[in-house]
Amino acid sequence: VTTRYWWVNHNQTFRQEIEGGYLWSPKREANGARSQFYENMRIAAPNDVVLSFAHTQIANVGHVSDFALSAPKPSEFGAIGSNWAIEGWLLPIAWHTLRTPVRPKDIIEQLAPLLPAKYSPISKQTGNGNQKAYLAAIDEAVLQLVARESGDDGLLVPQPIDTRFADIVNSIDGIIEKHIQQDDSLSSTEKEQLVKARRGQGVFRSNLGQVENACRVTGITNQQLLIASHIKPWRACITAKERLDGYNGLLLTPNVDLLFDRGFISFTDDGQILISPKLSALDLERLGIASNWKATTKRFVPEQCLYLAYHRAEVFLQ
Amino acid sequence: VTTRYWWVNHNQTFRQEIEGGYLWSPKREANGARSQFYENMRIAAPNDVVLSFAHTQIANVGHVSDFALSAPKPSEFGAIGSNWAIEGWLLPIAWHTLRTPVRPKDIIEQLAPLLPAKYSPISKQTGNGNQKAYLAAIDEAVLQLVARESGDDGLLVPQPIDTRFADIVNSIDGIIEKHIQQDDSLSSTEKEQLVKARRGQGVFRSNLGQVENACRVTGITNQQLLIASHIKPWRACITAKERLDGYNGLLLTPNVDLLFDRGFISFTDDGQILISPKLSALDLERLGIASNWKATTKRFVPEQCLYLAYHRAEVFLQ
Numbered sequence: 001v002t003t004r005y006w007w008v009n010h011n012q013t014f015r016q017e018i019e020g021g022y023l024w025s026p027k028r029e030a031n032g033a034r035s036q037f038y039e040n041m042r043i044a045a046p047n048d049v050v051l052s053f054a055h056t057q058i059a060n061v062g063h064v065s066d067f068a069l070s071a072p073k074p075s076e077f078g079a080i081g082s083n084w085a086i087e088g089w090l091l092p093i094a095w096h097t098l099r100t101p102v103r104p105k106d107i108i109e110q111l112a113p114l115l116p117a118k119y120s121p122i123s124k125q126t127g128n129g130n131q132k133a134y135l136a137a138i139d140e141a142v143l144q145l146v147a148r149e150s151g152d153d154g155l156l157v158p159q160p161i162d163t164r165f166a167d168i169v170n171s172i173d174g175i176i177e178k179h180i181q182q183d184d185s186l187s188s189t190e191k192e193q194l195v196k197a198r199r200g201q202g203v204f205r206s207n208l209g210q211v212e213n214a215c216r217v218t219g220i221t222n223q224q225l226l227i228a229s230h231i232k233p234w235r236a237c238i239t240a241k242e243r244l245d246g247y248n249g250l251l252l253t254p255n256v257d258l259l260f261d262r263g264f265i266s267f268t269d270d271g272q273i274l275i276s277p278k279l280s281a282l283d284l285e286r287l288g289i290a291s292n293w294k295a296t297t298k299r300f301v302p303e304q305c306l307y308l309a310y311h312r313a314e315v316f317l318q
Numbered sequence: 319v320t321t322r323y324w325w326v327n328h329n330q331t332f333r334q335e336i337e338g339g340y341l342w343s344p345k346r347e348a349n350g351a352r353s354q355f356y357e358n359m360r361i362a363a364p365n366d367v368v369l370s371f372a373h374t375q376i377a378n379v380g381h382v383s384d385f386a387l388s389a390p391k392p393s394e395f396g397a398i399g400s401n402w403a404i405e406g407w408l409l410p411i412a413w414h415t416l417r418t419p420v421r422p423k424d425i426i427e428q429l430a431p432l433l434p435a436k437y438s439p440i441s442k443q444t445g446n447g448n449q450k451a452y453l454a455a456i457d458e459a460v461l462q463l464v465a466r467e468s469g470d471d472g473l474l475v476p477q478p479i480d481t482r483f484a485d486i487v488n489s490i491d492g493i494i495e496k497h498i499q500q501d502d503s504l505s506s507t508e509k510e511q512l513v514k515a516r517r518g519q520g521v522f523r524s525n526l527g528q529v530e531n532a533c534r535v536t537g538i539t540n541q542q543l544l545i546a547s548h549i550k551p552w553r554a555c556i557t558a559k560e561r562l563d564g565y566n567g568l569l570l571t572p573n574v575d576l577l578f579d580r581g582f583i584s585f586t587d588d589g590q591i592l593i594s595p596k597l598s599a600l601d602l603e604r605l606g607i608a609s610n611w612k613a614t615t616k617r618f619v620p621e622q623c624l625y626l627a628y629h630r631a632e633v634f635l636q
Contacts, residue, residue: 254572288606
C-alpha cells in the first residue's frame with residue numbers, strides 16, 4: 001500500500017476538525033459540479049499524511065485513521081457552510097500538533113517548486129490559500145520540508161491506527177437519535193421503533209423478515225447469527241419510512257455485515273457480490289468470504305435496487 | 319433439536335417478566351446451594367415452550383426466544399427478591415396471553431398423573447405451587463391439556479423467533495451506562511472511558527492493544543476488521559478496572575466476536591477453542607470457523623485466565 005500525502009485548507013472549520021479528529025467536506029460544489037478536492041476525500045486511505053493549513057500557518061499534521069464515510073455535516077459547524085449539502089464525506093484523522101508551526105509564506109521560495117502544477121493548494125507566488133482548494137495531493141517532499149522547518153521529526157513516523165470508525169458512527173448516530181427523541185411530530189411508539197431500527201431491531205427487523213430470510217453470502221438462516229443491516233445506512237436515511245423499510249435491509253452474518261457497512265463489499269442488482277480493491281485478498285480469505293461464498297442467483301427486487309444504488313455510490317469503496 | 323416444555327411459578331415477578339418478555343432467576347439459592355429450578359434456566363433453548371403460573375392460574379404461554387444470559391437482577395423488580403444475588407440468569411421469552419386462563423386446581427385430577435415425580439412445580443394433591451420451584455421441566459402432555467382446557471390451540475404452534483438478545487443486552491447496558499453517568503465518584507474523563515469501553519473503544523481498546531494484536535481464531539491483524547471484545551462482559555464487570563483492563567479483552571473478527579459474546583465458543587487457558595454443543599456444525603462451517611481455524615499455541619497469561627474462567631462458567635453454553 002502506497003502512502004499518499006495531502007494538504008488541507010480549512011480556515012473556517014479548522015478548530016472543529018482538529019478537536020473532532022476528522023476532516024469533513026461536501027460531496028460536490030454548491031452548484032452541483034464535481035470537485036477534485038472533494039473527490040480526494042474518498043481517495044485518502046489509512047496511514048496517509050495530511051498537512052493542516054489554517055490562518056496562514058501549518059500547525060498540525062495528521063494521519064488518516066480510516067477511509068472516508070458518508071456523514072451529515074457535523075453539528076459543531078453551526079452556521080458555517082450553510083450553503084453546503086447536509087451529506088458529505090467525513091475522513092477520520094489522528095492529529096498531531098507541531099512543536100513550531102510553519103508559515104508557508106516564509107518558505108515560499110523552497111516550497112513553490114515542490115507544489116503540484118494542477119490543483120495546488122496555495123498560490124506559488126503569494127503563499128496564500130487557493131480559493132476553491134480543500135484536500136489537495138502533495139509530494140512527500142513537501143512534508144519533509146515542513147518537518148525540517150518545524151524541527152519536528154515526529155510527524156514523519158507512521159502512527160499506530162486507532163480505529164475511529166465505530167466512535168464516529170456512534171457519535172453521529174447519537175446526535176440523530178437525540179433529534180428523533182425531541183421531534184414532536186413523532187409518537188412515542190414511532191420514536192421507539194426508529195431508535196430500535198438503529199440497532200437492527202424492532203419493526204425494521206420484522207419488516208426485513210418479510211423480504212429476506214438468509215445471509216446472501218454465507219447462506220446462514222439461524223436468526224441468532226444474523227444482523228439486520230440497513231442497505232442505505234440508518235444515519236443517512238432521510239425519512240422514517242426509509243429507516244423502517246424492510247426493503248432497505250439485508251440479513252447478514254457479522255463478518256459480511258462489517259464489510260458491507262464499511263463499504264468493503266456491495267452487491268449488483270442481480271445479486272452478485274462486489275469486492276472493493278481496498279480490501280486485501282488475505283483479509284478476505286481470513287474472513288472466510290472467498291472460500292465460503294456461493295454466488296446467489298437471487299436478483300434483488302426493484303424496491304431493494306433503489307437502496308443498493310445508494311450503497312454502491314456512497315458507501316462502497318471503489 | 320428436541321423441543322422441551324417448562325412450567326414457571328412466578329407470583330412475585332409475574333407482571334415484570336410478562337411485560338418485559340423474559341424470565342429472571344438467581345443462579346443459586348440464598349444459602350449458596352445449587353437449585354435444579356435455576357439450572358433449568360440454562361437448559362432451556364430457543365423454541366422451548368413455557369407455561370406461566372401465577373396467582374393460581376396459567377394465563378400466559380411463552381416461547382423461549384434465546385438462550386439464557388448472565389444478567390443483573392432487572393431494575394423493575396424493585397425491592398422484590400432483595401436477598402437474591404445481583405447476578406442471575408435472564409431467559410428471553412415471547413409471551414402469548416391465553417384466551418381463557420386455566421386454573422390447575424380445577425383440573426388437578428387430570429393434571430396430577432402428567433406431572434413429574436421429582437421437581438414437580440405444584441402439589442399433586444392441592445394444586446398449589448411448590449415452595450422452592452421456579453422453572454420446572456414438564457411433559458408435552460401438560461401443554462396439550464392446558465391447550466384443550468383453554469380452548470386456545472395457538473400455543474401449540476411454534477412461533478417465529480424474534481431475536482431478543484441484542485435488545486435485552488442493549489437495555490441492560492443502557493441502565494448501567496446511566497448509573498455510570500450519575501456516579502459522582504467518577505470524573506468526567508473516567509465516565510467517558512467507561513462508556514467508550516462498552517463499545518470496545520477508547521482506553522480499553524488501547525490497553526488491549528498492549529496485550530493482543532490479532533484475532534486468535536482467524537489471525538487477522540487489520541485493526542479495521544477487529545472488534546475489541548470483553549472476556550468478562552462489560553455488563554457483568556463490577557469495577558471500573560475490570561471494564562478498562564486490557565487483560566479482560568480479545569481482538570476478534572466479527573463472526574468470532576458474536577460466537578464468543580453469546581457463549582457459542584470459549585477458550586481453554588492454553589489457547590484451545592471450545593465449541594458449544596448448542597451451535598450446529600453446519601452454522602459453524604458457514605461462519606468459516608471450522609475451515610479457517612488454525613489452532614493457536616499461544617497460551618493466555620494468568621491475568622487473562624481469571625477472566626476466561628468467568629467466561630467458561632457464566633457465558634459459555636455447555
